[in-house]
Amino acid sequence: MLAAVMLERPRRNRASKWIRALARETELSADHLVWPVFVQEGPDSESPILSMPGISRYGIRTLVERVKEAFALGVRAVALFPKIDDSLKDPRGSVGTEPNNLLCMATRALKEALPELVVITDVALDPYSSDGHDGVVIEGRIDNDVTLPILAEMAVVQSRAGADIVAPSDMMDGRVQCIREALDSEGFTQVGICSYAVKYASAFYGPFRDALDSAPRGGDKKTYQMNPANVREALREAQLDVDEGADWLMVKPGLPYLDVIRAVREATTLPVAAYHVSGEFSMLKAAAERGMLDYDACLLESLLCMRRAGADIIFTYGAVDAARLLRQQR
Numbered sequence: 001m002l003a004a005v006m007l008e009r010p011r012r013n014r015a016s017k018w019i020r021a022l023a024r025e026t027e028l029s030a031d032h033l034v035w036p037v038f039v040q041e042g043p044d045s046e047s048p049i050l051s052m053p054g055i056s057r058y059g060i061r062t063l064v065e066r067v068k069e070a071f072a073l074g075v076r077a078v079a080l081f082p083k084i085d086d087s088l089k090d091p092r093g094s095v096g097t098e099p100n101n102l103l104c105m106a107t108r109a110l111k112e113a114l115p116e117l118v119v120i121t122d123v124a125l126d127p128y129s130s131d132g133h134d135g136v137v138i139e140g141r142i143d144n145d146v147t148l149p150i151l152a153e154m155a156v157v158q159s160r161a162g163a164d165i166v167a168p169s170d171m172m173d174g175r176v177q178c179i180r181e182a183l184d185s186e187g188f189t190q191v192g193i194c195s196y197a198v199k200y201a202s203a204f205y206g207p208f209r210d211a212l213d214s215a216p217r218g219g220d221k222k223t224y225q226m227n228p229a230n231v232r233e234a235l236r237e238a239q240l241d242v243d244e245g246a247d248w249l250m251v252k253p254g255l256p257y258l259d260v261i262r263a264v265r266e267a268t269t270l271p272v273a274a275y276h277v278s279g280e281f282s283m284l285k286a287a288a289e290r291g292m293l294d295y296d297a298c299l300l301e302s303l304l305c306m307r308r309a310g311a312d313i314i315f316t317y318g319a320v321d322a323a324r325l326l327r328q329q330r
């Protein structure tokens, strides 16, 4: 027997496409997406990354072409990561502070081709380090304070090359302030800092380390990246980076850490970024390749869920795919 009255019928707000659109709480648009890209030597080269289906490392000229296409589709920001030849790596990641290194050259080329493009450069030692760690390794330990001036110098050379935002992904203590002071003293007061404030020691970074051949040669990153078990610590890390002058706070990875994104969102007035990392992306691709799920739909849903959790900005390897799909949906 049907209940005589049912006052609450939530389905009424889902009755048609346009009613659903009116009642929608969260928007997803390409405006909020950052496309992480890998750059390599050999200006016209392209090397597919086996553990990241559909993603390649590009030489600078190829990269500029791909990014122009992305820009035309509505992706107006890239995060640049360089693949450095092993022969150039050393314990201090010296190449990272050279003004004409691959990352700086790519930054210049991109800003020249697309002045409005937002170029975000990675600040950490691992792509350049023979130890594969984000800081300098001294007697088996990652030395925080020896690393700080190197990070600051990296940020300065990247800014000189035209970076709009520098993004320390290293998790050394005190680096945001150190970078802010260095940038200001060199006159780069307008260059922003996207701090990887809340970065976990995650197994989901595996494919990224394949892409850059940057896996730690010894040990792991647990003495600087956070324990996945912790969320109060995330608030502490976030607050410190606010106090040190960060402009954006990042939580990384994304989808397995939605509670952390929410917690950081509620604790700060700064923009919060989420990084949909390589492993999250590759899981979708691998399952789709085996016919187990729909990559397009799962990608958009993943990004939407990070927005719902409180992310303003999302770094995703699927940025271009998402921008194309979002266009088709309009």
Ligand code: PBG
Binding pocket: 122, 124, 126, 134, 169, 170, 204, 205, 206, 207, 208, 209, 221, 276, 277, 278, 279
């Ligand atoms: C290293 C860095 C990593 C990522 C971005 N910067 C890997 C790591 O910390 O080992 C991971 C990105 C991804 O997995 O997509 N500074």
